[in-house]
Amino acid sequence: MKPTQLTESAEHDVVVAGGGPVGLTLACELALAGTRVLVLERRTEVDRTIKAGAINTPTAEAFYRRGMLPALAGIQREALGRFSSFVAAAKAAGASGPAPAPRFAGHFAAIPLRADLFDASDPDFGNAGPAADVGLVPQEPLERLLAERAAGLGVEFRRGVTLTGFDADDTGVTVHTDAGPVRTGWLVGCDGGRSTVRKHAGFAFPGTDPEITGRQALVEMTGAEALGAGWQTTATGHYAHGPMPGRVLTVEFDGPPADRESPVTAREIEDSLRRVTGVDVTVTAVHTATRFTDNARQATTYRKGRVLLAGDAAHVHSPFGGQGLNLGVGDAVNLGWKLAATVHGWAPDGLLDTYTAERHPIGAWVLEWTRAQVAMMRPDPHARALRAVVRDLAGTVDGTTHLVKRISGVWQRYDLPGDHPLTGRSAPDLAFADGGRLGDRLHHGRALFVDLLGDPELRASADGYGGRVEVIAADCPDRAGLAALLVRPDGVVAWATDGEGDRKGLGGALRRWFGEPRPAPRHS
Missing domain, CATH: 3.30.70.2450 (Alpha-Beta Plaits)
Structure with a gap:
């Protein structure tokens, strides 16, 4: 297939190098915010190689908040059908070691975790709403779904085009490809573990050898x-x-x-x-x-000027524990709205730098998590002795619950200013009295300020953020004392309060994440 010719006169706000799930997720987030995006992908079609087999809770939540849950549930039904066929065929052939129950619980260092052992009543598992029911989503159909969504959002997607280098300056980036150059404001490398973007930009990539x-x-x-x-x-x-x-x-x-x-x-x-x-x-x-x-490496920063990294371009590790795809999607969802805000000129100072600050610790944890599993999987006597101890622990409710929490991602939290226990965490999927849910109110990709007290004065605190923060009043029977919360476009709670009169920190949170308020227009 001959690459589509590009011209330097073609202008884009952002060029995303790499059209896999991470690059497509980022492109969708940017396009949803009205950003002009070009995706360059060297492959001419979707990669059919078996890779990730499931998504974790933060990934399911992210896609749920964009209205994709019904399609994901359909992909899961097909995957469960193939699983059932495999189990039936294995039993008919007399295979040893019957397959585990189809409900995904994960594994640690190839030690299967029994789904019936983890404590589903743990509060950390109770906030995801219907997203908690979707997990068995393989990478190939997910990539196809994201490509369809990107097309529907107007993303320009060029297949069969290879990025060969770039020149960055203070005003933008000239991207060089085998189909000609293209000028863009920003370049994001989502081009995998051997990223051309990362290497050409000179990002440090320390780690451990395989x-x-x-x-x-x-x-x-x-x-x-x-x-x-x-x-x-x-x-x-x-x-x-x-x-x-x-x-x-x-x-x-x-x-x-x-x-x-x-x-x-x-x-x-x-x-x-x-x-x-x-x-x-x-x-x-x-x-x-x-x-x-099990090569395990991580870029020391995810940004150098107008060039950024996400997904495997920013971090590589073994696939054990199923963290790779999910880590990359988390990068894309975190980066998308911040980069769009920067492009549109309303981002407060330092907003884009919070991308590395928030995502780098999660990536570092994943590298350590996979290294620990490799150490336990070695065939030497010391590793096998340690493995036996961990297997015993994994056979308990407490042990399985701890491991499933880590695998599922429900433990993840960003270190944000504020004392409320929800601050920095994924927003609970509140069920409103009118039958709606909080996740359904985030399809637009903007921030959400939720007033659960029906207090016009409280809602007025968010005046001046039209187009950046949607303000709603909602009746929530099970709000458990929660009075109001400010949810970022990526679904993370930026501020929350349990008290009707306690509004300390709201103005600071609005300015920190969404810039200065604009005065209401004056009418003559």
């Missing part, structure tokens, strides 16, 4: 009836079989692959399966396949 080779594939094979279902640990490594027919994953502690770029062959997958499982399977066809390692 020690494993992982392979994941969708194959046709014979002899699979002797494989266990789900995650399995062996004397030489680990493997996973399912949750869809033909999906296999192996982990070997023999160092990183000598060549990451060469095609993954049926023989390679077959040899790895035989080494790890001890089963003489025969791989007869490979539909998709990829290699991965």
Whole structure:
């Protein structure tokens, strides 16, 4: 496919390098805020390689708040159908180790977590509303859904175009591609772990070197009836079989692959399966396949002038625990409204710098979380002894609940000014008396000030923020003493109060996140 020719006269507010789920999420957020976006993607079609298999709670909440939950629920139903087919086929073939229940609970270091053991009554699990019911959403259909949404929002999406470099100055960025140059105000690298944007801009990318080779594939094979279902640990490594027919994953502690770029062959997958499982399977066809390692690195900052990073371009790590896609979507949702505010000229000083300040600690935690799992997955006696201890802990309600909290992301909180326990956390999906929910009121992508007392004076506190903050009065029977809250466009609580007369900090929160109020127009 010949790249679509670009011209330097084409003007865009933001160019996003990379059209995977992270780049598309960011593009949608920017376009929703009225920003002119161009997405450049070197691939000519959606990547069919099996990657992420599920989304966590913050990701489900983010998409729910943009009206995407029904479509995600449909994708989940299809995924559950494939899971059911796999379980039925495995049972019919007499596979060992029956698959776990389809309700997603996750795994830690290839130790499956039982969904019936975690305490769902824990308060941290009770605020997501209907988003809590959606999790089994694989990456490929999610990417297709996001591409459709981006098109509907007017995002310009150029496939088959490779970014080769760029020149940044005080007024913008000239992006060089194999289809010609393009001028933009801002450039965001969402172009993966080997990001051209990150390398060309000179972002520092420290971390730890890999020690494993992982392979994941969708194959046709014979002899699979002797494989266990789900995650399995062996004397030489680990493997996973399912949750869809033909999906296999192996982990070997023999160092990183000598060549990451060469095609993954049926023989390679077959040899790895035989080494790890001890089963003489025969791989007869490979539909998709990829290699991965536990290379763990993170950019020291996510911004250098007019160039920013998000997703794997900003941080790489092993896929254990299913954090990668979710971490990148969280970056995109956090960055989108802040960059749009900067483009439109109303961002307060320092707003864009809060992107690194808020997201870098979450990324650092993910790297540590995956490193800990790799340490426990090693086949040496010390690691196996530690693994046995953690397996026992994971077999308790408290242990499973703690691990599921971390995997699900419900623990995440930004360190924002304010004393209220909700400040910095994902907004609870309040159910209003009229049948609506808070999440449904965020489809527009603007901030939301919610008055739960029906107090016109309280609502007047947000005067002057029209177009930036929507103000609503709502009756909420289960508000549990909550009087009002200010929710950022990314769904994070910027300010909240339980007291009718306690409005301390509201004005500061409005200015911190949404700039100075504009005076009401004077009518003659």
